[in-house]
Amino acid sequence: MASISSLGIGSGLDLNGLLDQLNEAERGKLAPIERQIETQQVKISAYGELQGALSGFQSAANALNDASLYQSLSTSVSGEAVSAAATADASVGSYVVDVETLASAGSYATARLEGIESIDEPVVSSGGELNLEFTHAGEEGTSVPVSIADNASLADIRDAINAEDAGVTASIVNDGDGHRLALMSTETGREASITGMDWSDLTKADGVSFSETAKAVDVVGENALLNVNGIAISSATNQVEGAIEGVTLNLNQEGTSTVAVEQDARAVREAVVGFVEGFNALKGTINELTAFDGDAESAGELLGDSAVRSIEGRLRSVLSGGVAAGEGGFSMLNDIGISLKLDGTLEIDQDRLDSVIANDQDKLSDFFAGDSATGGLAGQVSETVTQLSGTHGALGGAISGAESRIESLNERYLRMEQSIEATLTRYRTQFGQLDGMIAQMNQTSDYLMQQFDMMNAQLGRD
Template structure:
C-alpha cells in the first residue's frame, strides 16, 4: 500500500480537520478535571485569606496574653526642663523637679604656639610622653593620662595621638587668627571628668617653637548638673539622671521647673483590647465574605457551605462565650469588662465600662486575659484554639492539606487521561493514514480500469 506523507492527499478528504475535531472531542474529557482543580485552587486561596485573618486575631490575642502589659507604667511631664521614662520598678507618684544647672563638659586650649606657620611644621623634636591632666581622672585612679608622642611630630600628629588613646577627651586644632592652639574637650560631662591642663615637660619642643606668654591657655571646668526632686538637692555628672526617682530616668534638657507623673499605662492596655476586638470583627468580616450567599454562583463566596469554616466559627464562639474561671471579684466573661457578643457574631465595646475597668481593675483584667499560665486566661485559650485550628489535624489545617491532596490526585488523573487521549489520537492518525492510502490505491485502480475501458471502446469503434 502506498505511504501517505500528509493526511487527505491520497483520498482528497479533509482527514486533518476530522482528526482535529476528534482531538477536541477527546480533550473535552479533561474539562471536568480542570474545573475540579480550579475549584480546589480557589478554595486554597480562600483558606489562605481566612488563615491570614486568623493569624491577625491570634497576634492581637497574644498581645493581651502578656501579664507585663497590665503592669507597664507611663510617664508624663509638664514644663520643658526634663524628659522622663519609667522602668518596670518605678513607683507611682507625682514629682516636682527643679533643674538649676545642666551638666557640661570641661574644655582646655593650650596657649598659642609660636614658631610654626603651617600644620606641617614640626612641633616636637624629641618625642616622649605628654601628660593630660584631669580634675579627677579615671575614677580616682590618677590625675593624669600619658600620651606617647613621636619624634618630629606636628601639631596634627599630636592631635591624632591624643584621639587614638581615647583618654576621655577629643582633641582638635583651632586657629585663633594669629596662630594655632591645641584644643581638648572632655568626652564626659561633669566636674570630675574635666580636662584641666597639659604637661609638656616630657617632650622637647623644636628650636624656635614656644607657647605664647600673652595668648595663654584657656580652661573651662565642667559642671555637674544640679537639681531638686520634691525639694531634695541632687547632683549628677550627667544630664541623664538615674536613681533620683526610683525606676525613672530623667533627661535634663534645660533649666527650669517640671512635673513628672508616673502612672499605669492605661493607653497601651486600651489599644491592645481595642485591637483584639477589631481583629476579631475583621475575621468575622472575612468569613462573611468567603461564605456569602448571593443566589448567583458567579458571585457567591468561595467557601459557601464549607464545613471547616463552620467548625472554626463554632470553636472560637465557644471559647469567647465560655469565659474563664474567676476568683471572687474578678472577671469571668467578656461582658464583665464591657465587651458583648452581638447577634451578628461580632464584638462590641461599651467604652465607658471598659475605661472604668482599665482605670481601676488592671490586676483583675490581667487575670482575665493573661491568667497565671500560658493558657490560663481567655487570650491564651483563644491563641491555643487558633494554633490547633491551623494544625494538620485542625479544621483549617486539615482542609488546606485535603484540598492540596485532591489537587495532586486530580493532576495525576489529568496526566493519565492526557496520555490516553494522546494514544487514541495517535491510533486515529494511523488509521486515517491507512484509510487515505487505501482510498488512494482504489482511486489509482479506478483510473487504470477507466483507461482500459476507454481503449477497448476505441478499438471496437474502429472495427
C-alpha cells in the same frame, strides 16, 4: 498538538483538520479537572486569608495574655525641664524635679603654636607619648597616653588622638593669629573633663613653641545639679537614673517640672480594644468569604464550608464560656463591658471598660491573663486558634485536604494527558494508513481508466 502536514496528500482529504478537531475534542476531557484544580486553589487562597485574620486575632489575644501589661506604668510631665520614662520597678506618685544646672563636657585648647604656618608642618622632631590629663583643682585624676610619631604635624597629632579611645575628640582651631589643638571630652561631668596635656615626652621641632601670651584655655566640665522633692542630686550626665526609683529622667533645660508616675491605663485600654477589633476583623473576613448575593448570583469562596463553621463555633464557645473567677472577680466578657452582638461581632461599653481599667486592673489581669499560659480568657483564645490552625485542626486540616486534592487532580490530569496523546497517536497512524490506502486505490483507478481508454481507442480503429 502540531499536525502532520503530509496527511491528506495521498487521499485529498482534510485529515489534518479532522485530527485537530479530534485533538480539541479529546482535550475537552481535561477541562473538568482544570476547573476542579482551580476551585481548590481558590479555596486555599481563601483559607490563607482566613488564617491571616485568625493570626491577627491571636496576636491581639497574646497581648492581653501578658500579665506585665497590667503592671505597666506611664509618666506624664508638666514643664519642659525634664522628660521621663518609667519601668515596672517605679512607684506610683508625683515628683517635683528642679534642674539647677545641666551637665556639660570639659574642653581644653593648647596655647597658640608659634613657628608653623600650616597644620601640615612638623610640630615635633622626635615622637613619643602625649599624655592627656583628666585632673582638676589639684585632685589626682587619670592620664591617657597617645603615641605620636617622629616629625608629626599638628594634623598628625589630631588624627592620632582621634584614632584612640581616649575620651576626647580633637580638632584644630585657628584663632586668627595661629593654630591651637583643641580637645573636647566625649562625656559630660567633672570627672570626665579633659584638663591638660603633657608634652614632656615629645621633642618640638626647631623653631616651634607654645605662645607665652596666647595661653592654653581650660573649660572644666560640670555635673548636673538637681533636686527631687527637695533632695539634692548630682549627676555626671543629663540622663539621670535612680533619683526616682524605676524612672529615668532626661534633663532638657534649667527649670522645674512635675513628674507623675501612674498606672498605664492607655496601654491596657489599647490592648482590649485591639482584642475586640481583631475579632471583629476576623468576623468580617468570614462574612466576606461565606457571603451569597442572590441578585448577582455570586457566592463567597467558602460558602457552606465546614471548616469555617467549626472555627466560628469554637471561638464563640470560648468567648461566651468565660473563665472561673474568684470572689468579686470577672468571669464573663459582659462583666468588663464587652458584649457579643446578634450579628456575631463584639461591642464595647466604653464607660464600663474605662471604670474597670481605672479601678480593677488586678481583676482584669486575672480575667484575661490568669495564673498560667491558658488560665485566662486571652490564653484560651490563643490556644484555640493554635489548635484550629494546626495540622489536625479545622483550618489546618482543610488546607492540607485542599492541597492533597490538588496533588491528586494534577496526577489525574497527567494521566489523562498521556491517554489523550496515545489516542491521537493511534488516530495519526490510522489516518496515515487510510491516506495510503486511498492513494493506492486512486492509482489503481487511474491505471484501469487508462487501460479502458486504450481498449476503446483500439476498437475504434478496427
